[in-house]
Structure formats: C-alpha cells, structure tokens
Amino acid sequence: MKFLRLFLLLFVLQTQAQQGGMWIPSLLNGMNEKEMKSLGMKMSVADIYDVNKSSLKDAVPQFNGGCTSEVISPKGLLLTNHHCGFGQIQEHSSVEHDYLTDGFWAMKTEDELPNEDLVVTFIVKIEDVTSKVLEDTETLTEADKQKKIQENISALSNSLPKESWQENKIRTFYEGNQYMLFVTETFKDVRLVGAPPSSIGKFGSDTDNWVWPRHTGDFSLFRIYADKNNRPAAYSKDNVPYTPKHFLPVSLDGIKEDDFTLVFGYPGRTTEYLPAVAVQQIVNELNPAKIEIRDAALKVEDGFMRKDKAIKIQYASKYAGVANYWKKWIGETQGLKKSNAVAVKKKQEAAFQEKVIKAGKQAEYGSLLSDFEKNYTEIAPYALARDYFSEVILRNTELLSLTYKMYQLEQILNTKGEQAFNDRRNNLVKGLGDFYKDFNKTVDEKIFEQLIDLYANKSPKQFLPASLNNINPKTLSAEIYQSKLTSYDGVKELLAGDSKTVLANLNNDKAFQMVKQIADSYFKNVSPKYDEINLKITALQRTYMKAQLKLNKDSRLFPDANSTLRVTYGKVKGYEPKDATIYTPITYLDGVMEKYIPGDYEFDVPAKLIDLYNKKDYGQYGEKGKMPVCFIGTNHTTGGNSGSPAIDARGNLIGLNFDRVWEGTMSDIYYDPAICRNIMVDIRYVLFIMDKYAGAKNLIDELKLVHPKKK
Template identity: 30%
Template structure:
C-alpha cells in the first residue's frame, strides 16, 4: 500500500515533483543511460550507467533479439532463455501427432537431442548502433515521392555497406518520427535449437482469461540454444555445428528480488505512440481498434471451432491463435482504458498547452504552420487506411499472399539489386525461402479457405470496391456460390506443394502472367492496383517525412522545458527501462501485491483448459518440495527509505513459498516479451512477459500509478527446473549467485 499512497499523495498534493512522479517512464536508447545516471542511482541500480551504454560489455552484450521478442544468453554454451510464448513457433514446429510438445513439454537431456527450432528462427545480437541522420537525409529533396524514394535509397546504401559480411544483418531505423536515423548492426545466429519448454498448461497457465491480468501464475519461459559452424561463424542448421560461445552470459541471482528493489529491463519493444497527436488517438479509439477487434474475434472463434475437432489443425494454428488472442485482448484493453481514463482529454490538454507554449516561444512560433500541415496530412492518412482496409483483407488467404509475394519478387528481380524494394533484395532471399518452406507447418486448406471467405464476404458487404477483384470473383460459373468458387481455386492450385512453391522463386514475370494457377492469376490481376495503393502510401509518407520531424523538434523542446523525460517511441530497437518491484491499486479498489506464490496454482486449477496445471507440478506443490527456492519474505523491510519517508501501514508478510510471478514499474510493451529483468547489480532475476490490464494504454500515455509489467520470477524458473522437470543438466550450465 505504501507506494500507492506515495503516488496518490504526489498526484493530489504535489509533494513530489512532476519529474519524480514520471521517474520510471522511458524506453531509453542505451547511449542515453549516462544522462539518467542519477535516476538509476535513486532506484538502487548500482551498475554504472556508462557500462549499460556500452553494447560490447556485460550485460548488454548478452541481450539478444528474436525478431519479435527478446532473449538473453545464460551460459557459455550458447544457452538462451526467453518466454514460452516467444518460443511457441519452435515448440509448434517440433510438435507432431506422436509427440505433442505443446501439450507435454520438452526437455533435451543432452545437446545431441536438441532439435532445430525451425528454418525461420534467428537470434540477433546487436553489436553497434550509429547515428546516420546526416547520411539518410542527404540530397533527398522536397518532392514527396522522390523524397521517400531517396530516403530509402540512402538507407539501402548504408545497409549494403554494413552488410559486407554475410553474417551480419543491418537496418536503418527512424527515431522521433524521422528526426533521427540510426544504423543497427546485428550478428545473425541462423541455427537455433529447442532445449527445454514446460507444457503449455504451465507455460500459458490461465491462457487468454489471465492474459494482461494479475495475479498471474505463469511459467512463461523456454530455453533455446545458439549453434554455429565449427569455425565459430554463424551457419545454417547442421548436425555438426557446435554451441555458440557468447561474449558474455548473464549471472543469475537465485535469491531474486523483494518489494521496493530497483530493477531494469533490456529488450526490443515493438512500437508505442506517445508522441502521436490527439486526433490519431481518437481515430484509433473510434474506428481502428473496434474494427480490428471485430475481425480478430471472428477469426479466433472460427479457428477455435475448427481446432476442436481436428488436433492437427489445432497444432498448426496454435501460434496464430495465441497471437490473435493476445492482440484481441490488447485492443479490448485499449478501448476499456480509453473509457476508464480520459486519455484523449489528457493528451488534448497537453496538446493545448503545447500550442500555447508554441505561441510564446520565439524559436518555435513558426512551427504552428507545420503543426497545421501535419493535421491535414493525418486526415489523408486516415482516409487511405479506411479506403484500403477491406481490399487488403480480401487478399488474406495464405496462398494468395504467397502468390502476391512471388509475383512481386519476379518483378523486382528485373531491377538492379539496389533499386529493389526492401524484402526482395538478395539479402532477403534466405528468409524469403525459409518462409515459403515453413508455410506447411501453419496452414490447412479448410481453415485458410474459411477465414478468407469471411474477409471476402465483409469486402462484398461494403461500398469501397475494386473492379479488378470484383471481376476475378465473378469469373466462372455464375450460378456457383462464392464458397464453391473458392473450392475450385484451392483444388487447382499447385502452391500447396512446397517444391512447386519454391520453384516459383526462379520464375520470371512472364511465367506468372501465362500461368493457369488460379492464385497466381489472381495475384497478377491485382498487382497494378496494389502497386498504385503502395505509391499513394509512399507519397504520403514523403509528405509526412517533412512534417513530422519539424513537429518533433518543437515537441522535444516543449518536453524539456517541463523537465519531462525525452526518449523515442519504441520501434523494435534495443532499449533499457528501469523501475522498482511494486504492487498497485487496481481498478476494482484492490491492492495487487507484487508477488504471487505457488499455492495460487492449485487454487486456480480446475482441470479444464486453461486452468489445467500439469499433474507433476501440482504434486510438487502438494508435497511442498520447495527446496532452496523457498523464501520467508519478499516484501519491503519497514526500515527502508520509503518507510522512513512515509509511515508504513503494513509489516513484512511471511511468504513461506516459492515466488511465481511479480510486478514492477518498468516501462515495457510488445516486443519486450522475454526481456531479462535485472537487479541493481545487473544479475538476472526474472523474465518480462506481460502487462496488467490497466496498463495497456501505456502505448499512448504512461500513467505511473497503474503501469505495471508482469515478470516470471527466476526462483520459479529454477524451482521448475529442479523439482518438477529435473533439468539438472541445464542447471549445471547456469552461473548462479546469491545475495
């Protein structure tokens, strides 16, 4: 209750400054850490800020990306830990009728029993981040389309130079909406293997019902391993490859953390919208999120119904279903959050204050014109989004999407490599081919056709139509239903055959244009319309590349004048965020304690999915086989500085169990899943895996009183490894330390 009181006092009486209330906000670029060294110190984070800014030193060189999640090295033999839901594709890839690792879990008792995680799985180790703003913006001009194309050309030139070594993947990312650009250089590990995963009934205990909720009791962790060739260089999967030896690996603190402890998280957050305008938030709230949520719910219901009667379909679509359910709950959480807290009103108030500041500040008075221009462009952007929404969904079939990409590849291959669209250059061909190969593992004709039919019917029941698509849908037997016509397309295509699908990568455009394959024909007929839409989007992006950076210059100056934290919106690049282990006052007036315990699992267990905990887990809890992982208390000592500052109303509670999940005030979002949670010494104490429901709106606005991230406690992971799954071979690899 202490920290809620502090926040409440701060907000209501102004006892704490605005900067103190917002102290934990920020998804900071590593190079920024020295500038907030005092804030880190206040939180009890003792590791030097300069060390965190250095990507070549511990612990940052042990943090890796998966391309969609975060992970970290935890042994000198390339052992990697991440979330169970981040490794879902790897577990699914290895699940068959005869051994369903999703349901049963998996443990390789020796390295030779570790299977490939799949042809698409990669680990990305960020080695360098370089400011290349000047190079990207050089000679780009003011014509919108040419400006966009020149920015892309400059980006691709930098990437090509950076990727002179095939073992590296480089990218140029926009920061502060095009105000800055950074070149990211990452080593690619191409041979990733599955090592240890608990059953889904433990790894996703509570399923979608508990998603974004708290208290939680999820074993959301999985171990992978990185392999390389015998020469130590990255290589594709080969049985003769050897474990990768990382430059460093994380020390694991087996004593974990207690309430009030400072923590920090390093990872790859996907995207936030905190600098977006109020009009953009209202569009998302009024049209975008409700529209997306409606479609996702229909697709979820369809896949669940079709999976119930077919276990093979269930396995193939498990990953997609989990991803859609997660996004669905996030959309609902955002909509509920917008209603519960007037975030639009808060942002509008800040925007009005910003405009008043603009009018008074001589340096930025002229930026009002750019602000007005930006609002005009955003109206155009919204119209584009709404106009193309149903047409783009009408191409949602996995086979049509594949045909579209293959025909686009044939067109792009006729150009010099430097002029090709990103995704179709020579550097992209390995992943392009891997995706084509992997299609079979997550595709069933019956499901694909049903989902596509739903999107086509939605398209036909609205007014914004595309003649090319209408013509294609009206071909053939006029008496046949749309469903019957789709049956014909699936029956006649060869794209369901992996080898024939791969062969299209070598075909020229003429081969596509003379093909009788119905999905190829449809892709060809829609190509020009898709390209015209892409051109319009690029032209608009070129206009926005002039308006947004100027707006951001003024916004950053305004933030600094208020002593507010200034960091870029998340964009999938490596960031650090800090905070403290802390509960919160929930929307239902209940104080959510920062830790959950093992006993909560049998209390929730019903034996019915998603509350069907594994029998061996329940037995270990029943027998209280807690071993050295049991702790007496995880709560803040009354003698702490918090209690000296504010009288504590509660006493340390005796815990006498193994902590399962815990809360902290770190600033995270999607992409931070699997991120290591560090104590003040830089030792691993948990894995980030979720946020609380009340905190979902933090993508738009950070509210320090209710924003909490949810983590798997390292003590629970070690207990599962020790007492439940007997993964002694892996425990021996770990560098365990004690307080």
C-alpha cells in the same frame, strides 16, 4: 525545511521516473542515471553499456529477429520465452517425442538439438551517424529526400569499419531526426536445451493472454555455439559452446513491491508521439473496425473447434494468432479511453503551441497541429479502407489471402517477366502443402460469409468494386468456394503449364475474379491516395518531433521503439484497474492450482507439478512456504520485449518479461503509469521447474546463483 525540500525533490524524481520510456543504452548518462539511482539502482550506466569492457548489453542478444534473450552461463546458455522458442520446440516434436506436451531437457550437451535458420544477434557498438546519413538532403523534396537517405545508409553500411564477421546496421530514431549505427554479431548455431511442457510454458493460453493475475512459466532454454575462435559460424559438430563477454548472475533473493527493475531488450514498434487527432481516429474508427472483423472470425472458429477435435488441432495456432491482437486492440482502446489519452494529448498540444509562440517559431512550427488535423481528416476513409482490406482479404479469410498470392503472381509476370513468374509459381506450389494441411474449407467458408458482409457494408463504399453492391453472403460463398483454390490438388492444377495457361486458368476461377476486382479497386482508389497523404503525415511527424526536441531541451524524450536495443526501468508494482479492484504484484503456485482444470488444453497441470505443490517441495526457490510464479512492474515494454531479462538493482537476473496487462496495452500509444504493467516470470519459478520438476541439475550447476540482498 531542508529535509522537506529533499523529500519533495526525491518524490518528484521518483514520480517522474515511472512515466515510461524506452531508452538507448549508450545515452543513459545524466538524467536517466539520476532517475534510475533514485529508484534504487546500485549499478552505474557503464555497467549497463560499455564499448571497451563487458557490460549487460553483452548478455542480451536479439532472439531470431523478433524476441529478446539473455546469456545466463559462461557456456553460452540462453534463456528466452517458451512462446519465442515455440517454433523450434514444435519442429523437433513428433508422436514419439512430443516435446510440446512432455517438455524437453538435454541432460548433456550432445543431446542438445540444432535448429535450422535460428539466430541470435549481439550489439557490439552503438554510434550516432546522423550528419552522415542526412548529408546532401536539405533541399530535396520529401520523396527524393527519403531516396537519398536510403542511398546514404546503404553506402555507410558498406563503408564504416567493422570486423569481417560483423554487420553494420543503421536505424532511424525520432521520426528521422537521428540515425544510429549498430555494429552487430549474429550467431547461427543455436541449439535447443530445455523447455517445460506447454501445460507450464503456455499455462492459461489464450484465456489468460494479456491478463493479470498470470501463472505462466513462459520460458525455454537454448545454447549458442561458436567456432574454435569463439566467432559466429554455421552449424557444425565441431562448434563449441560460446564463451560470452558477459552473462547474467541469477538472484535467489526474489522480489518485493517497490524493488527496482530494469528490462533490457528489443521492443518492436511504438507510436508515442502521435497527435491527438490520430489517437482519436484509432479509438473511434480503426480499432473498432478491426476488433469487429476478428471477433466475427473468432466466433466462427470457436464454434467449430468446440465441436470437432480435428478442427481444434487445425485451428489452435491460427485462433491464437487472430485472438492475440483482437484482445490487444480491445484492451488498448479501453485503456486509451480510461486514461483520457486524447484529452491529455490535446492539453500537451496546447502547451506545445504556447512554446512555439514564446520561442518565436510560428513560421517553422506554428501550423503543425492544424496540418495534422487536415491530413488525418483527409486520410481517414483511406486508412479505414486499408484496414478492411488488410483484415478481410489479406489476414483472416484464408481462401482470400491465398487467392491474393495468385493475384500477386499475375502482377509479377506483368512487371518482372517470365523468369520471376516461374520462380514465384514454383515456390508457391512447393510451400502450399503446409497451408492446406491446416485449411478447412467448411470453416473458412463460414468465416468468409461473415467477413465479406462486413467488407461490403462497412468498408467505405466509394472504394469498393460494383460487384460487392447488394451481395448475399451465403449465395456468394457457395459460388466462391467452388474454386479449385480450396484444395492442394486444385491449386496445383491451376498453376500447371506456361504463364499464359496459368493466367487463363486463374482468370476463369470465381475466387480469383472476385479478389482481382477487390484488389484492382483497392490499388486504384485507396493505396495511391493513402500513400500520398501518409507521406505528408510522415514529414509532419518528423518536423513535430524536431520541434519537440528543440523546444523541450530540459525534458527527456525517448525515441519510439524500432526493434533496437533499449533499456526501460521502473519498480515492482501492483495497480488498480477499476473501482474496488486492487491487483497485488506477485502470483504464486497456489494460483495455478486454483485455475487447474484436468484435461483442459489451457489449464491442465502436470501430475508431477501437482505432487511438488502438495508436498510443498520447492527447494531453495520457495518463499515462506509458497512458490512465486510471476510478478508485474512499471517497465514500459511492447512486442519484441518477449524474453527480455528483468534485472535487479545490482545487475542480477530476477525474471523474464513475457507480456503486459490488458488494461495497459495502450502503452504502445500512450503510457499511463497508473495502469501500464509488464508481466514477468519470476526467475525462481524457472529454476524450480528446471531443478525440482525436470531434474536438470546439469543446467542449474552452470549458473551463477547469488544472494545480492544478503551482501
């Protein structure tokens, strides 16, 4: 009987431990540590986060503000995703040295390439400062409260102790119910060390994006440099490789299903505590509208790209950018429906309402759910109009998004004066050369025809200017695309002269006239009301979160992601996306060869990799005659976790996080352990490419390679 009870307890712990979560690393003591141990973790939480001695946190800096990276050698060698370092690889590429196509490997430190404006940021310390931030805010209105909080944050950031080379950053958690101080160090001399060719680092490209099985070697290598005191410094030839407080040993033992995995990183944004009515709005109204808009734009771009190689080059990056969230929203919507997220949330809300009554808290929390219903119903047309404006005017029609910048220029003159106008105008003219290099008037005009038709007929009509009534998209596009804004010479001509001349020229331009009418209507009819209702929803969400924390003291509630350092843990695990379909958790180089299409920009394979495969020359990195490439786990990740280390039970590096499965992209809103999986490059594939493919043994020699399972 005792054994049965113990078994059931362990079963419950293991089941609950895989319900997702992005945890603050300084707050893992207690239930988190017990669950991690139940999943197989051999470390202590002090090994993960410690202020007084080195720990895993000291090896995991944020990479350039939007990705994660990890230090993997005592000489500051840094590993992150290929797509995170893509901009730097591209910047150093030329016709003579095409590092995107051929890859890049520095065989000695003097060959490493500096990168202007590339930074990595380490967390030194995390501290709760909630009471200080919320001081003197109790009796204020919502707008005044937010203003006072920002004033307090600014004052505390400047006054709390830190070293001269460090920064204080205060971030909000639990919808404004908690505030944490992060003391950080930012290193500004980060050099490119190695990158595989895109045929490895981007293998599968857009087709395989958000998809499993995956076979992408999505990694690149950099090195942090510091001054002679090992502190952050701007680039200098006198800087030396950074000596880290901690670096990650690299496991050669590989992984198997049900192995413990810990992913450490900087997840960007989640909204896990939205009420059911909000999720319903996303599923039924907002996502379908955005998907339809991007689908229309992508079909036009794809049609031109397939017929014209020059256009394919111009639009490859733009197409990928548009397709990324288009595909994500499709998967998210399908996942939310498949997992019955709305019904689940409604059930949770019924249980919450019962707790409110049981606790006698009806006066404080009793009307929260009905208030959510009222405000989300009221905001619905404004939220839809906002998404149409953003997707059509600001994002997916290049002429309109450029023209909107001109509209903003006029607003700057009206609100900030001549000097601000001239500064912005000059910066615009200077920066638009790159825009026009990849701008194709013919392609954009066809996109405009499709998208302006959707905007005029599907965005809430009560908020649109009269000029969009009964439009003929083809006739309108023929008129609009006569604009001088369609060429670099034309825009320079329009922006020449004093402010009076510039505004007169702009207001005579047909594209500017149309965008001005749309924007004026939006900022008069949509934006103020949206902001007004959204402020109420924000206050409700904060109170709702406060109630959840107070009424569920025995439960663990993780704060939504906000680009701060988090821990997420789980297991290597396959899944069943649909009936009669089972995905195993590991892919191999065999799958790369199965997908291989010679000359294809997504599925070509380098000749040397084919040769290594045919010879089965995998060195110490293969497993039973096969070369592992990627694996999936139950770790709860999102954007910002790109480049995050996947760490084993003992603190060794086993992989590199880079994506999620399509069926589980709804994990930003609702995590379902049955179908939510993160995708990681197996570290052995990274080592294999570095060693056997690139011959970069100098880098392999820097690493601490270990066999933890043989201990």
